[in-house]
Amino acid sequence: MSTLVFLEHHGDELLKSSLGVLSKAASLGDDVAGVVIGLNVRGLADEAGKYGAAKVYVADDAQLEAPLPQPRVDVLAQLVRDQSIPTVLFANSVLSADVAAGLAARLDAGLNWDLVDIVQEDGKLVGKRPALQDTVYVDVGWTSEPRLALFRSGSFDPSETGGSAEVEDLQVSLEAFSTGARMVDQAHEESSGPSIEDAEVIVAGGRGLGGPENFTLVEELAKALGGAVGATRAVVDAGWYPYSTQVGQTGKTVAPKLYIACGISGAIQHKVGMQSSGVIVAINKDPNAPIFEFADLGVVGDVHNVVPKLTELVKARKS
Ligand SMILES: Cc1cc2nc3c(=O)[nH]c(=O)nc-3n(C[C@H](O)[C@H](O)[C@H](O)COP(=O)(O)OP(=O)(O)OC[C@H]3O[C@@H](n4cnc5c(N)ncnc54)[C@H](O)[C@@H]3O)c2cc1C
Numbered sequence: 001m002s003t004l005v006f007l008e009h010h011g012d013e014l015l016k017s018s019l020g021v022l023s024k025a026a027s028l029g030d031d032v033a034g035v036v037i038g039l040n041v042r043g044l045a046d047e048a049g050k051y052g053a054a055k056v057y058v059a060d061d062a063q064l065e066a067p068l069p070q071p072r073v074d075v076l077a078q079l080v081r082d083q084s085i086p087t088v089l090f091a092n093s094v095l096s097a098d099v100a101a102g103l104a105a106r107l108d109a110g111l112n113w114d115l116v117d118i119v120q121e122d123g124k125l126v127g128k129r130p131a132l133q134d135t136v137y138v139d140v141g142w143t144s145e146p147r148l149a150l151f152r153s154g155s156f157d158p159s160e161t162g163g164s165a166e167v168e169d170l171q172v173s174l175e176a177f178s179t180g181a182r183m184v185d186q187a188h189e190e191s192s193g194p195s196i197e198d199a200e201v202i203v204a205g206g207r208g209l210g211g212p213e214n215f216t217l218v219e220e221l222a223k224a225l226g227g228a229v230g231a232t233r234a235v236v237d238a239g240w241y242p243y244s245t246q247v248g249q250t251g252k253t254v255a256p257k258l259y260i261a262c263g264i265s266g267a268i269q270h271k272v273g274m275q276s277s278g279v280i281v282a283i284n285k286d287p288n289a290p291i292f293e294f295a296d297l298g299v300v301g302d303v304h305n306v307v308p309k310l311t312e313l314v315k316a317r318k319s
Pocket residue numbers: 205206207208209231232233234235246247248249250251252262263264265266267268269270273283284285286289301302303304
C-alpha cells in the first residue's frame with residue numbers, strides 16, 4: 001500500500017472529514033488503505049471500502065476503546081514500519097492532530113499540517129497549505145519517508161465509489177508508556193440537528209445580530225431549513241455562541257450547499273472557512289460590507305426584519 005488514511009470514528013460512524021481524505025487519496029490513483037482503531041470497530045471497515053479503500057486494517061481491542069492518542073500512535077507506528085507505508089494522511093481533529101504529531105515524533109517523519117489539498121506533480125506528492133492569513137497557497141513537500149499530512153477538516157467531500165475493501169486484522173501490542181493515561185470522563189455536547197461539518201445548510205450569525213439573545217433568529221431559520229448554526233469568531237470570543245460553531249481560519253472549514261450569513265462583515269478569516277459553499281447568501285445592513293463581494297445573493301437590510309420574514313416564508317413553503 002502506498003497511502004494509509006487514519007479513519008477516525010465517533011460511535012459507529014466514520015467521520016465525514018476522514019472519508020473525504022480517503023476519497024481524495026483514492027483519486028490520486030495510488031493503492032489506498034484505511035486504518036480503523038478502537039473497540040467493536042470491525043463493521044466500519046466495509047464503509048471505508050465504499051469510499052475508495054482497497055484495504056482496511058482494523059485494530060480492535062478493549063485497550064483502544066478510549067479515544068487516546070498514544071495507543072493509536074503505537075498501532076500506526078507498527079503498521080507503517082511493518083508495511084513500509086510511505087504516506088499517511090489524517091483529517092484534522094483534536095485526536096487526529098495529537099496522533100499525527102505523536103507518529104511524526106515516533107517515526108522521525110515530516111508532518112505537513114493545515115493542508116487543504118494534495119496533488120501529484122512530476123511523480124511527487126505536493127501539499128497545498130494556506131499562509132499569510134490564508135491569502136496565498138504555499139506548495140509544501142517532504143524530504144523523506146514516511147510523509148505525514150494533516151488536512152483541514154472539510155477540505156474534501158467524501159465520494160462514494162461503491163467498492164469493497166479487503167479487511168486485515170492487526171495484532172495490538174502497546175508500549176508500556178502509552179497505557180499510562182486514562183480517560184476519566186467523556187462529555188458529549190447536546191445538540192439537535194446536523195453538525196456544521198455535515199450540514200447541507202448553514203445559517204451563520206455575526207456581531208450584526210446585536211446580542212446573544214438574537215441568535216434565536218438564526219436558530220429558527222436553521223431549524224426551518226433543516227440546517228445547522230454557525231458563528232463568527234467575534235461572537236464566539238464575546239461568549240455569544242460556542243466555539244464548536246466557529247467558521248473560519250481558526251474555526252471550522254465548511255462547504256454546505258447553502259450558507260446564509262446574517263450580520264457578518266465577511267472578513268478574510270471568516271471567508272476562508274466558508275468560501276467553498278455552493279450558494280452564499282448575505283444579509284447585512286451595510287451595502288459596502290465585504291461579504292457582498294463574494295456572496296451569490298445579497299440582501300441589504302436589518303437582520304431583525306429580514307431573518308424572521310425569511311423563516312416565515314420557508315415554513316409556509318414547507319407546510
Ligand atoms: C488570526 C485571526 C484569526 C481569525 N479567525 C477567525 C475565524 O476563524 N472566524 C471568524 O469569523 N473570524 C476570525 N477572525 C476575526 C475576523 O477578522 C473578524 O473580526 C470577524 O470575522 C468579524 O466578525 P463579524 O462579521 O461577526 O463582526 P463585524 O466585523 O463586526 O461585522 C458585523 C457586521 O454586521 C453588520 N450589521 C450590524 N448590525 C446589523 C443589522 N442589524 N442587520 C444586518 N447587518 C448588521 C455590519 O454592517 C457588519 O458588516 C480572525 C482574526 C484574526 C486576526
